[in-house]
Amino acid sequence: MKRKHKGRADIWIRVIALIATLATIGAVAYVQFSGTDSKLEEAVTNLESGITTPSDSGTEPAPSDDAEEASSSYSGFFPIIDESNPVDKSYFEDAVFIGDSLLNGLKLNTEIGTVADWLVNDDMTVGSAKRISISTPSGSTTLMDALAAKKYAKVYVMMGINDLTAPAKDWAAQYEELLADIAKAQPDAIMYVMAVMPASEQAVARRESLGVQNIVAHNQALFKVLWANGYYYLDTWGQFADLHGYLASEDNTDGIHLTAAKYKEMYDYICGRTIEA
Amino acid sequence: MKYSSRLLSLTLSLLLVFLLCACGNSGTADSGEAVDVHELAADIVATGVFTDVQTENTNGQALSVYGLEEDTVSDYSVYFSSMATPEEVAIFRVSSPEQASAVTEACKARQSSQVQSYESYAPDQVEKLSNAMIGTSGDLVYYIVSKNNDTVKKVLQDYGLQ
Known part of the structure; x- marks a missing residue:
């Protein structure tokens, strides 16, 4: 009986771990895809208010291949x-x-x-x-x-x-x-x-x-x-x-x-x- | 009698010498009285008949704008505008009639180029350009675009120029 309970617990642990992993990957992907557009909007808004230097000015972090394909217009370069x-x-x-x-x-x-x-x-x-x-x-x-x-x-x-x-x-x-x-x-x-x-x-x-x-x-x-x-x-x-x-x-x-x-x-x-x- | 006629001759000779000196200051290219072109230009600008003339050009751009080589003029003072108007003060010192002619032609070309530019850019300024003062006096050649030529002429006359 005890062995059966331990087997079920293992399965649940593995399922929960898998869900957590998938959730983490999903969250990271969401931030990766939406972050660049947020950056553009921040920069454009800063222009409107007269502030020209973004908070983390300099070279943008190199995006992943997927992100680069999705937002190729803004990858790796910042015009300020x-x-x-x-x-x-x-x-x-x-x-x-x-x-x-x-x-x-x-x-x-x-x-x-x-x-x-x-x-x-x-x-x-x-x-x-x-x-x-x-x-x-x-x-x-x-x-x-x-x-x-x-x-x-x-x-x-x-x-x-x-x-x-x-x-x-x-x-x-x-x-x-x-x-x-x-x-x-x-x-x-x-x-x-x-x-x-x-x-x-x-x-x-x-x-x-x-x-x-x-x-x-x-x-x-x-x-x-x-x-x-x-x-x-x-x-x-x-x-x-x-x-x-x-x-x-x-x-x-x-x-x-x-x-x-x-x-x-x-x-x-x-x-x-x-x-x- | 002999003494008085000698005195008369001497007096007449001296009078002739003085007259010749006076004629010598009428403004030929080899005039001995040198007008400081920078002071003259500054005094013209200071009359207040300009709305837009800036500081004296010191970046060497002036000769290039007029298409003149450095050896064509011995000194010059030029004030450009901010581009809002074609107002300008340019005084050049030359050393020969040939140079005077070349610089005068350059001033006329400048005027013509500015008219072309302002005809479409700011047509209300073209009349000012058409009334530009372009002339020579002694060893000086000038190109002046202002709101009031009479005021500028007075300054030139104060300096003994035409």
Whole structure:
């Protein structure tokens, strides 16, 4: 009798152990699959609140094969660069800057103006970037012709302030196509994309599309694109927006463009967030 | 009598010398009176007829923007805008009429390029560009885009320039 009872106890113990093991595996799998999306939502929410450094910034833990297949867009890469020792202007000797009048201002007001190459047009938008005429020291050209003619180790892109009327998702999709073309032309380059800058309260009163929520929505959509494609995000919005999401009046000349001192601050900001080529 | 005519001759000679010196300061390329281009540009900016001109450009970008080689000018002072407007102050010192001509053409090209840019970007600024002051005076060539040319002209006149 006693032997029979002991046999049954063994069976129950084994069944309970098996259930516990299966439960543990299930719980781990759930966390593994859902954790990455939570990370994205946390990062996007942090953008909205102006906080750009996630709580555990740095390289994401390498996911398992199953997780990687399920969330391949976000595996192993995080687009935010932690602040580090600033590089000097020599870092930009093999860099190209692509963008609108804000980059033109950066070019004319900082020492990288004479070090890097500049493919800028005050009027540049995500939609017009490839067809707009660009003035360079060697004459007029187009973006793709210029990128076909020379290889760079770093590409910096900033545009958006001129064209925020399209829905954020559509704008980001168009931006993604443009960035893909740029990346294809410069396959060895590190891609840095600078966030759409804030505008002053007065500028917003003149142009509704410059509103805080609209710019934040566009930057959120842009962030997802960058994360999915392995491009780095430079949070120039977070750097220059005040507590209400506006560009302070003492920092700008017309609600959008920066003072010389603030262009220098932008330069210092990007110097402090670089990846070794 | 002889003494008085000699005195008269001497006086007339001295008068002629003084007159020649006065003509020498009218602004030719080999003028002996050198205007400090940095002080001149700073004084023009200080008039307050600019809404958007920033600090003096010191990163060497200015010559590149104008498409000028370093040996075309012996000194220069340039103030760019924040890009909100095409306002600009550029003063160049040259050493020959050929250089003056080259720099003047560069200033006209700058104006033309800016008009093209602002026609679509900020059309309300094009009139300011059309009224840009481009000129030479002595060994200086200038390109100035401001809200009020009369105020700028007064500064140039204070420096003995046209």
